[in-house]
Amino acid sequence: MIDDGEIVSIEETETTSDAIVLPAFVNAHTHLGDSIAKEAGGGLSLEELVAPPDGLKHRLLGAASRDDLVDGMRRSLQFMQSTGTGTTIEFREGGVEGVEMLRDAAGNVDLEPVILGRETVDAMEIADGFGASGANDADFDRERTATAEAGKLFGIHAGEVDESDINAALDLDPDFVVHMVHPEPVHLERIDDSEVPIVVCPRSNVVTDVGRPPIEELAARTSLALGTDNVMTNSPSMFREMAFTAKLFDLPAREVLRMATLNGAKIAGLDRGVVEEGRPAKLLVLDGDSDNLAGAQDVVRAVVRRAGQGDVKRLVL
Template structure:
């Protein structure tokens, strides 16, 4: 794309996602102005997504025919996915991750936060996959990989003292610290909160008191509803307790989790969240963007922000008849509606 360009349409501006007829001017990748206009193109312009929890190396195990408990499938070090990763050629893993990165980019995701197994070599594989990919990929390593990554991603405090000590070292060195917590039950949530992490993932079975702690201590929560259902740790709209999270004032982010089971498609995640959990469209959309604030400025469309937005051809198919465009984006839009010129 050229160094300077303009695009006009219905712009969903700022964190309030206010729909205004406007023209956006971009220079050198930065939004230099968002000016209201009377006549604009028939497009919707929205902030891009940040997928707040992924395991993209698990692309090598996509839809592998398995069954069993959550631990048997994904828990380190002997879960089925770990065996499949250890048996895969490194170049094959890199190619799989590149393909998934390409998929995310094609579906309006401009950044993601990945839990990368495999120690130092595992982090290096993802760095190779990210090279030249023009996406804001953030890496949380483990088993030594945290030393060359953005921080550490711990499966659970149930892993034991070595994982907890590694998290403390990362925190003391100023690196990002995240824990899976409360995915299967609530027993590992308080211990994770005690370590003052920068992010908790799942909290599918977190209690009211645990959610209040997260809100009071400013610890964001990344929820992954489709993965929770797929893996059998959720079977109703109260798990994860998203409405309670919002009511308590928690900062809730949206992730897709494991590519072995779930495609990293935020459009699908938002739609699922709307239909199954009944969350307000604006709240859902903010969950899909707010992960970008974990490592810098959020992707919301405003002057001086990086140009991380996408354009929907609102005349394509039937979406131009919408009386509530934001809800339509959350529940009906997919990559086929996107204007590929932006």
């Protein structure tokens, strides 16, 4: 039972319903600004695609109008909502103006973005935290200190292309790290000691040809969440991210579902991601009798490996 946006009771009872109820997804890492450039730059390296300031992404963003950028982000948010996502953790380029544009884009959408400003402390101050590009790009000590003093979220990319920026990123004591494709044993030990959460984006890593994160090794040391990364290169569908992860790595389906829900919610500091009394009712309802899901013998495995947008009956936000 739900009352005033809260799960107030869960009762075991017989039902004729085929509905599957689960927590709404948390997409733990997105770059929504490049929604105007889907599938641009095929065949380019990661640096050619997204490295500031001259990567293709940044050139396209610089040439686009504000209205086009806001509309592109709004449409991506709407698509994410239609595919079961209730929250996204967004690394928002463009300083203060970038944060304001995403707020405009989210104005008529139920999905709630957790916005991490980039490039300036001012952007962090009007956002929910700071999202750093990578320790090789700049010295983020000032931004980290200011974010901690503000009691906000600090995330940073690390280990995407190689291992060279991982130690410096971990030295900042971030609230979470994104990618971690190339950790060496010393980095795994540090992750084990600190238990810093890691957001993995395996589809993005494969598309940009940087390698595959050692998800099984990382999962043995800390909690992992899933993100879809740049809209430019991947659809921001958590269904697709879960299925890809479950089929590429040796992880139980229940753990992959946790990566797409509870673990991302914990990173964002949200009291959700699980169907439990007293929790906010942020729920996804699937049609268990859809042509796609009918006959499933293992419901969790079916949700993780084969469910999709066509199975969504309702998103309760």
